[in-house]
Structures are given as C-alpha cells and as structure tokens.
Amino acid sequence: MNASPFLIGATVAMGAPAGSPFPIVTSDFYQSIDWLCKKGFDSIELHIRTPEQVDGPRMKDYCAKKPIQISSIGTGMAYGMEGLSITSSDPSVREAAIQRLKGQLDLGALLGCPVIIGSMRGRIGSSQTFEQVDAWMVDSMRELADYAEKVDGELVIEAIDRFETNYLKTADDVLGLIDRVGSDRVLVHLDTFHMNLEERDWRTPILHCGKKLGHVHVADNTRYYPGWGLIDFRPILSALSEIGYQRSLTIECFPVPDGYTAAERGLRHLRALIEASFKD
Numbered sequence: 001m002n003a004s005p006f007l008i009g010a011t012v013a014m015g016a017p018a019g020s021p022f023p024i025v026t027s028d029f030y031q032s033i034d035w036l037c038k039k040g041f042d043s044i045e046l047h048i049r050t051p052e053q054v055d056g057p058r059m060k061d062y063c064a065k066k067p068i069q070i071s072s073i074g075t076g077m078a079y080g081m082e083g084l085s086i087t088s089s090d091p092s093v094r095e096a097a098i099q100r101l102k103g104q105l106d107l108g109a110l111l112g113c114p115v116i117i118g119s120m121r122g123r124i125g126s127s128q129t130f131e132q133v134d135a136w137m138v139d140s141m142r143e144l145a146d147y148a149e150k151v152d153g154e155l156v157i158e159a160i161d162r163f164e165t166n167y168l169k170t171a172d173d174v175l176g177l178i179d180r181v182g183s184d185r186v187l188v189h190l191d192t193f194h195m196n197l198e199e200r201d202w203r204t205p206i207l208h209c210g211k212k213l214g215h216v217h218v219a220d221n222t223r224y225y226p227g228w229g230l231i232d233f234r235p236i237l238s239a240l241s242e243i244g245y246q247r248s249l250t251i252e253c254f255p256v257p258d259g260y261t262a263a264e265r266g267l268r269h270l271r272a273l274i275e276a277s278f279k280d
Helices: 029-039 056-065 077-082 091-111 130-151 171-181 192-198 203-212 234-242 259-277
Strands: 007-014 024-026 043-047 069-074 115-117 155-158 186-191 213-218 248-251
Touching (some): 007 069, 007 259, 056 069, 056 091, 077 091, 091 115, 130 155, 130 171, 186 203, 213 234
Parallel strands (some): 069 115
C-alpha cells in the first residue's frame, strides 16, 4: 500500500458558542493536540477569535515535538461574535476586520499554515449590490494579500453554501475573485458539506481549482462526521489525488453524538477509504 497522499485533521475551536459546527471545542489546545495525536490524526485546525488566544512560539514547538501539523487557522468567530467583516458598509468595521486578519496572518506565518476567510467575507445586504460588496472584498483582499506577501503568509477563501451566505458560494465564484485580486497568496478553500449544496458534481470544482486549492474541510451531507450521511468520498479523494493535493482533509462537523466520537469515527471512515483507494 502506498502512503496516504493526504493528512487527516480536525478543527479544534477555542471557546466557540454552543451549536457551532466544530467537532472539538476546547479551553486548552494542548490537551486537544495530545488527544488527536493519541488517536492518529496528522493535523489540527486552530479556530480562534483573536490571534492572542495562541502563544505562537510555544504552539509551534509543541506541535513539532508531537509531531502534528497545523493545517490552518479558522477566523469565523470574529464575524459571529464581533461582527467583523471585510465587506462591511462601515469603513471602520472593514478596517478592524483587516487588522484582525493581519494579526492572524502573523500567527499563520509563524506556524506555517494558511488563514481561512470564511464568514468574515460577509454578505450582500438587502440594500447592497454585488458590485459594491465585491469591490470592498477585492480592495480588502489586495491589502491582505500584500501583507501576506510581506510576512510570507497565505490566505484561503472558503466557498460557503446559500443558507449561510449569498456571496462566493462555489469554487468558480472564489476562483473568479482570486483572479480579480491578482495574488498567488490567495487560494480556494472547499468544504464537502457546502459543495454538496452548491456544486453539480464532486470532481469538476476540484479539478478547476487545481494548484489553487489550499484547504479542504470534510463533513457529510448532514454536516455530521464523514461516513454518517450520503456522500461518497471516493470521487473526492480521486480528484484531489489527480491535482496533487497533499494538504489536510480537516474534519469540521457538528459534535454528534459528541465531538470526540465524531472526530474519531470520521477519521476511521476516511482512513479506510484512502487505504482502499491508494493500494499498490
């Protein structure tokens, strides 16, 4: 059997509110890292509201010694809990959001992982046009991309389904934005739960992204762990292998029946599929 071409990880959120779609919510990242390593995970996504929630040098050293890779930094709680958005109609809110993300980029550069822009991209309001919101987004992303270039960081923009946003819902939507921003520091982030609602098939969006695919979340169509639903992950794994994706498949799902059980069952399901798909 060939070695797995993918890392498998889980999202661990610091202080997320009840009902959040994170398998593990913690007050101690280090305890969560110990558990993930014990269960055989390869990576962890740190979901935080502010970069000050993580001691970067200590985290880098701790993960290196385990070893476990840090796949990404999630940022959505800054939108959900503080309303920070890089497309807000209020310039002061946009600026605060940009500065928060610059802090996340500093942390991501230190930890060697991309920063996710999911819900922090905001929505198109009832009195707004696509063109106006998109102009704010492009301006904000150009500033952030320039900063990422300066600190040697990376940003990934998540395609999110219509029930959570009305802006940047598909892989092609995000690819179009990246073209308008014009920076190789910005990549696409796909999530199988959102893809199930917005894409027409599994392979096409992945193949369209190609080397511009920077991060992948995995959950079933129910948003429970992979394997508790209808999604056949085999064509997803095949397409990811075709484009040479070697980053993390990060389980981000509801903590049902509980978070640790969900993460462990999702890991087992993905491992079994990968082992069957990539035999000699």
